[in-house]
Amino acid sequence: MSDAEREAQWRRWRSVADLxxxxxxxxxxxxxxxxxxxxxxxxxxxxxxxxQQERFVAGLAKLGIAHLPPAVAAAQYHYLSNWIGGVHVEYMHESDRKAWIRYPPPRWIWRGTAICGVPGEVSKAMLRGWHGNNGIALGHPSLGFVCTKQSVDGQDGLEGYYYDYDHPLEPDQRVVFARHLEAPLFDAAQAPALPVESWPRPRLEKAYRNYAMEYVRTAAPVAVQLFGPVDASYLLHLTGKLIGMQSYDDLAPGLGETGRDAAGFARLLQALLAAQDDAVDLQGTGGGFELRQDGWKLMDGVADAHPVCVRMLEGLVEGLAAACGRRITVGLAQPEGPSSLVWSVR
Known part of the structure; x- marks a missing residue:
C-alpha cells in the first residue's frame, strides 16, 4: 500500500469514527x-x-501500566486510552495515593452544541458507571473518585482525582463531589506516553476508529435490554436516521464518494461498510443497485446482541440517503437473518 493509499484509508477510518x-x-x-x-x-x-467491566483491567495490561499503584494506574488508564481515541484529557500526578484527570473543553463526548442538552445527572451516571468501579475491578475497594468539576454544569471541564482512602468504601462513597477544589495545572512533559514501538501510527489510526465504534457496540444492546426491543427499535432507528441526515456532507468527502445519484450513494454505502471492516459486494440490478453485506461485524461476539440492534445502522443509511438526494430510496432485507444484510438502492 502506497503512502497516498494509506492516508486515504486513514481518512475513511476517521470519517467512520466521527459518524x-x-x-x-x-x-x-x-x-x-x-x-x-x-x-x-x-x-x-x-x-x-x-x-468498564469489559475493557479496564485488560486495558491496563495493554498499556503497560498494570503494575502502578491503583490511583495512578486508574488515572493513567483514562489519560492514555482517551488520548488514543482522540479525546482531550490531562493527567496530573500528586502522589501514589492521589492522581488527577481532567477533560478540558471542548468535551469530546458532547461535541458542539450537544453539550447544551446533557443534564448533570447524565454526566454523573458516567462517573458512577466507570470511575467509581475502578477500585472494585482492581480488587482495591479503598480506591474512590472525587469529582471537582463537570462541564455540563457550566464549569471549565470535567475533572477529579482518584484517591486511595486506605479503608474499604461503601458504594455511595466511590464517587463523591468536592466542587471547592481545583486540579493542578497540566504539564505535558510530566504526563505518561505510549511506547512508540508498540503503538505505530497504523495501530493508532485503527484504534481511533474503534474507540468511537465501541460506544455503539455497547450502547445498542444496552438499549434493548433496558427499554425492550420494541421501544429500542424506535429509538435506535430514529437516532440513526437523524445522525445520517446531519452527517452526509461531512462523511462523503472523507469516503471519497460525493455523487448525488443512486449510483453515487451505492458507492458511498459500499465505502462506508468497507471502512468499518464489513465485507460487502456491490452489483447493479435492473432498477438500481444491490449491496450484500456479510453481517454487521461490529456486533460479532456480543453475546446479548438482539436483531433490532441493526435498526441503528438501518436508520443511519436511510438518513444518509435522504441527505444525498430526495429521490434516492434504500431498503434492507435479511434473507438469512443477522448474518446477511442486503441493501437495495434506487
Missing amino acids: YHACFTGLVLTLVSRRGTADAAEFVFRVFRRQ
Missing part, C-alpha cells in the same frame, strides 16, 4: 428528549459500567 461518535451522542440526546433524564442517566450508567 459513530455522533450516533452515540445522538442516542443519549434522543433518550433525554424522548424518555427523560432518569432513563438517559440509567442508560449511560449501564453503558459505561459495561465498558
